[in-house]
Amino acid sequence: MEKHIEVSILWQIYGKLLTEKQYDVLNDYYNNDLSLSEIAENSDISRQAVRDLIKKGETKLFEYEKLLGIMEKTQQNEKTLQDALEKLSKITDYTSDKKIAKILSEVQKELSYIS
8 A cells, every 4th residue: 555545544543642733744744735845834843843743643653553453454344345245246146046136135235335
């Protein structure tokens, strides 16, 4: 996964655990696509201070993920769900029993709401 996307996802999951300044700077950098100079000007701090906040914030986010693994578990669950939906689709396509097909279709529909 591209680092930019990964940090953005981690920010959504763990962002509130960061300091307010780290939270805001990472949001501006990764989600609002502002440059270091723009963030520095808006926050009235130096470019180096912005860079330090980004690095420390990223480090914290990756530490939280290493400890808690929420993003990884979510991705695994999504993959498992997609695999189940694909298997249900195959079974539905090949079954001739209308009752089974209806039940499978209902389960497939319910699972698709989750994904």
